[in-house]
Amino acid sequence: MIKVEHLHKSFGKLEVLNDVSLEIAKGEVVALIGPSGSGKSTLLRCLNLLEVPTSGHVYIDGIDITAKGTNVLKIRENLGMVFQHFHLFPHKTVMENMIYAPTKVKGVDKETAKREAMDLLRQVGLEDKANSYPETLSGGQKQRAAIARALAMKPEAMLFDEPTSALDPEMVKEVLQVIQGLAHTGITMVIVTHEMGFARNVADKICFLDHGQLLEVSTPDVFFSNPKTERAKEFLSKVL
Numbered sequence: 001m002i003k004v005e006h007l008h009k010s011f012g013k014l015e016v017l018n019d020v021s022l023e024i025a026k027g028e029v030v031a032l033i034g035p036s037g038s039g040k041s042t043l044l045r046c047l048n049l050l051e052v053p054t055s056g057h058v059y060i061d062g063i064d065i066t067a068k069g070t071n072v073l074k075i076r077e078n079l080g081m082v083f084q085h086f087h088l089f090p091h092k093t094v095m096e097n098m099i100y101a102p103t104k105v106k107g108v109d110k111e112t113a114k115r116e117a118m119d120l121l122r123q124v125g126l127e128d129k130a131n132s133y134p135e136t137l138s139g140g141q142k143q144r145a146a147i148a149r150a151l152a153m154k155p156e157a158m159l160f161d162e163p164t165s166a167l168d169p170e171m172v173k174e175v176l177q178v179i180q181g182l183a184h185t186g187i188t189m190v191i192v193t194h195e196m197g198f199a200r201n202v203a204d205k206i207c208f209l210d211h212g213q214l215l216e217v218s219t220p221d222v223f224f225s226n227p228k229t230e231r232a233k234e235f236l237s238k239v240l
């Protein structure tokens, strides 16, 4: 579903992604891990053109989104993104947050959008928060609302950038459980995470990035028990 070919990204003189190639199949759950500053967020953001690659190609369903004339908004509709810091509209209720894009961007009628939003809020355990404002929610609830909002666009894939890094420890689990629940629905997911236990349990594939290079693509069992590169061994020795 997602194919990355010889991707390079530089910010000025700083080379952040160095010849990354990767294929992600439909329904696959991929954990993107690596040291801070290794280029994980940049890679994720290149998948929906929040960053424009310096060179190389990204194909979504066979379409080269890095080609000229791509409808960027259409691409982003199809790839839901969840950030570390929620990004909910503060002046809208959870329900208003949920139905905004489906009604404004996709032209879904309001009643349908609300019904579907309620189903999603139930799925993430927030059915009683539909009329609450984000500031009244806990961090974990905000992140679950952000996930539900992204799902409301019925994306083909979800991109998560450290979805639990800004949360107090006691709220990490409730968010990881929601993401884990999604893994069984057949949606494609790419998750940047420092939660190694989660990555091991949920991912089909681990991608290890270091200094902008994709050094390993392995199954969780292989990666965590027998990493191929010294860099990965060193990384794991620090985080496990």
Ligand code: ADP
Binding pocket: 011, 014, 016, 034, 035, 036, 037, 038, 039, 040, 041, 042, 043
């Ligand atoms: P990670 O998510 O793995 O921590 P990032 O992809 O955020 O890494 O960043 C990789 C490198 O690129 C870092 O050195 C970071 O400072 C740099 N970087 C990221 N975004 C920008 C930007 N918009 N402008 C300049 N440098 C950036």
Ligand code: MG
Binding pocket: 040, 041, 042, 161, 162
């Ligand atoms: Mg990052």
